[in-house]
Amino acid sequence: MNLFDYLYVDLDKVISLYSQLTGGVVEVRETQSERGSTSDNKRNYDFKVFKHDAGGTTQDKEQDKTTIKPYHSLLQELESELSSSGYLLDLANFDKDKTLKDSDLRATLKNALCIKCSGRVVIEDYERMKKIGQDFPDIVKLINKSHADTMQESPEYREIEQQIQDLESTSGDRNAKARAKKKAKELRAGLDSLLASSTAIDxxxxxxxxxxxxxxxxxLPNITNIRVYPFEDEKDEHIFGHLDASNFTVSDPTAFHFTYGSFPTEEFTILGVITSVPSDGGETFSPLQEFEKEDLEDYESVESAFRGMFRGFDGIEAMVRTCRYPRVLVHPILVYRQTSPNKALQRTSP
Incomplete structure (x- = not known):
């Protein structure tokens, strides 16, 4: 049995797809809650001989049953259902000689709902980059100050400092003191220039x-990208998408980057809904073609102007989204590391 280390799970999308595939609700583990109220319908009769309560007590109860699929079983069964139903393209099962530039593979991608692939990954957290950029000047000052202090503690620096002190304490006639003072000033200026020019970071x-x-x-507000490289020799080919911060299994981004890093050493697997498969020849569809005529009505001119503003930003957005051939853009559902049992680590009973 393989074990899975899930970094990212879009549980809402998982449940949605699983329910559509199976035709039912997510089920197996059952929890039950009960709400109730009690009301008395008693009439008191006080006799001299005995006391009797007539009537009785009624109880109203409501029960709610919630069935939830065990977390990891649900995720693995979703993959199985997607694959067996013909909605998932697993690159591991495709022809080994084909890459994302292959026309047949891209045609299959355009007719598939999901893709699954494994490889080295890169995590790009732009909010983290912005925070580092804000703190960068103070970080540089700290590093350079540490570098300067280290230099001042070096034997060479201390030797020159001693020479300066000896020159400044030179005794003798006025001319000798003046020459020594001038030499000490020159050495001091050289040290100051050395400290100023020998920074560790610019x-x-x-x-x-x-x-x-x-x-x-x-x-790029609140954007964290993931790029998965399925082919070691094809560095321009990767599957990538935006990760929602709320779906990380490690919720603290600082803890996540400290644990896994932005460039993990191990391979991970991504499963996502395919959202864009750019063609080699570029985009041919033109949504503003209807306005490419000589005589436009007034209302057409206004609409064309406003819609043209959106198209005017397409170039900038293309630089940001970086969704170009031969890459494939996805909506990530799962990101995980899969590990098979290692027989060398298994312990047998004595």
Whole structure:
């Protein structure tokens, strides 16, 4: 039995697809809650000989049953259902000689709902990049200050410092003191220049950092991309998509990056709904073609102008989305690492 380390699960999409495939609700584990109320319908009769309660007590109860599929079983069964029903293209089962540039493979992708592939991954968290950019000047100052302090503790630096002190304490006639003072001043200027020029990291101009923050806020707010490279020798081919921060199994982005990094060393698998398969020849569909005529009505001119504004931003958005041939864009559903049992690690009873 294989074990799965899930980094990302879009559970709403999982349940939606699974319910459509199976024709039923997600089920197996059952939880039950009960709500109830009690009302008395008693009439008191007080006699001299005995006391009797006439009537009785009624109870109203409502029961709710909620059935939930065990988490990991549901995810694995969804893959099985997608595959057996003909909705999933698994690159591992495709011809080994074909890559994402193959026309037959791309034609199959256009007629498939989902794709599954494994490979090295890259995680690009733009909000994290923006935060680092905001703190970058202070980080550079800290690193360079540490570098300067380390240099000042070096034997060479201390030797020159001692020479300066000896020159400044030179005794003798006025001319000798003046020469020693001048020499000490020159050595001090050389040390100061050395410290100023030997920085560990150069400062990035502030306008670049501000521009990066503006760009992210305008086009990439709250965006975290994943890129999966299924073919080791085809670096321009990858499956990629946007990861919703709420669907990470490690909710804290700092903890996630500290644990896995933005460039994990191990291979991961992605399963996603195919959303875009760009063609080699570029986009041929023109939604504004209806306005390419000589005499436009007034209402057509207004509509053309406003809709043209959207098309005017297509070039910038294309740079941001980076969805171009031969890449494939997906809506990620699952991202995980799959591990088979290692017999060398299995312990047998003595």
């Amino acid at each position: 400062m990035v101009p502030q306008w670049i950092l501000d521009g990066m923050r503006t760009w992210i806020d305008a086009f």
